[in-house]
Amino acid sequence: MSNEAKRLVVGTRGSALALVQAEMTEGLLREAFPDTEIVRKVIKTTGDRRTDVSLSEVAKVEGVFDKGVFIKELETALIDGEIDLAVHSLKDVPTVLEDTFEIVSVLERAPVADVLVTKQPGGLDALPQGATVATSSVRRQKMLQWLRPDLKVCDIRGNVPTRLEKLAASEEFDGILLAQAGLKRLGYDPEGKMSTDEGDVYGALIAPDKFLPAAGQGAVALEVRKGDESSAAYAKAICHEPTMTRIVAEREFLRLLDGGCHTPVGVSTELSGDTIKMNGIVFPEGDETGEPKMAEVTGDAGAPLVVARELFDSLK
Numbered sequence: 521m522s523n524e525a526k527r528l529v530v531g532t533r534g535s536a537l538a539l540v541q542a543e544m545t546e547g548l549l550r551e552a553f554p555d556t557e558i559v560r561k562v563i564k565t566t567g568d569r570r571t572d573v574s575l576s577e578v579a580k581v582e583g584v585f586d587k588g589v590f591i592k593e594l595e596t597a598l599i600d601g602e603i604d605l606a607v608h609s610l611k612d613v614p615t616v617l618e619d620t621f622e623i624v625s626v627l628e629r630a631p632v633a634d635v636l637v638t639k640q641p642g643g644l645d646a647l648p649q650g651a652t653v654a655t656s657s658v659r660r661q662k663m664l665q666w667l668r669p670d671l672k673v674c675d676i677r678g679n680v681p682t683r684l685e686k687l688a689a690s691e692e693f694d695g696i697l698l699a700q701a702g703l704k705r706l707g708y709d710p711e712g713k714m715s716t717d718e719g720d721v722y723g724a725l726i727a728p729d730k731f732l733p734a735a736g737q738g739a740v741a742l743e744v745r746k747g748d749e750s751s752a753a754y755a756k757a758i759c760h761e762p763t764m765t766r767i768v769a770e771r772e773f774l775r776l777l778d779g780g781c782h783t784p785v786g787v788s789t790e791l792s793g794d795t796i797k798m799n800g801i802v803f804p805e806g807d808e809t810g811e812p813k814m815a816e817v818t819g820d821a822g823a824p825l826v827v828a829r830e831l832f833d834s835l836k
């Protein structure tokens with residue numbers, strides 16, 4: 521990197537969670553590069569603008585490629601040179617990027633479980649027969665109805681704090697499903713009482729061995745223009761390698777299944793020494809209510825793509 525006045529512009533969405541994740545990124549960058557000015561630019565995405573319809577509708581209505589609804593405008597800002605580095609929740613990033621972009625780094629991952637948040641404490645076991653749970657994720661819908669066929673599901677939109685408020689105020693549904701990572705990063709206790717302006721709600725973890733997370737859940741990804749070696753070097757300097765190994769494996773598995781965010785797929789990984797253990801679950805698509813397919817494989821953590829393919833092959 522040259523010696524002229526150095527400046528790096530970090531682009532982020534404006535949601536409370538996105539801002540926390542941007543702050544984490546900027547903090548690490550400032551520590552590693554005290555001589556570089558780290559600047560933030562907040563960008564509104566299609567997904568932030570269209571909170572009136574379901575997420576799958578947003579992609580269709582707005583003509584945004586698959587699940588890029590939370591990233592498209594950040595990528596445009598990268599291309600226009602308005603920002604040098606885009607910070608994303610990795611879960612929201614499509615498994616296949618346009619050729620112009622590259623995910624070059626990830627921050628240390630937060631816990632990956634899903635959390636059931638309800639109006640009464642007690643978690644899943646305390647939810648009455650026939651209760652309704654709101655979620656916009658097909659994976660969460662399918663997994664929930666597989667564990668509890670009596671439950672009904674409905675759609676919900678909005679950022680994490682908004683969803684908690686909607687739950688506290690709702691007459692229509694009794695619970696929502698959220699990522700432990702997002703709640704934790706926003707300062708909520710995912711295993712206890714959470715206060716909102718509309719009242720208190722209660723979180724309970726769902727064991728991730730029963731309820732597999734989305735690929736990349738809890739990870740923060742840093743994206744640059746392909747070929748922008750300077751920005752890539754900044755990002756790579758703060759990369760958490762064990763997280764990178766895991767998310768490469770998880771995203772490869774999802775890519776092989778050709779899944780976007782609307783594919784009912786769960787995947788989890790665990791590193792121990794030189795090995796990586798992967799668990800996968802795939803639900804039949806559409807309105808079918810068949811049994812899911814599940815598999816577990818263990819392999820060389822140095823070859824995450826190979827292990828992901830083994831998991832994929834064992835589910836075919």
Ligand SMILES: NCc1[nH]cc(CCC(=O)O)c1CC(=O)O
Nearest residue numbers: 609611698699701702737738739
């Ligand atoms: N599109 C929603 C989204 N994207 C990332 C997170 C949470 C943080 C994460 O899982 O990385 C959430 C909300 C949720 O699932 O509760």
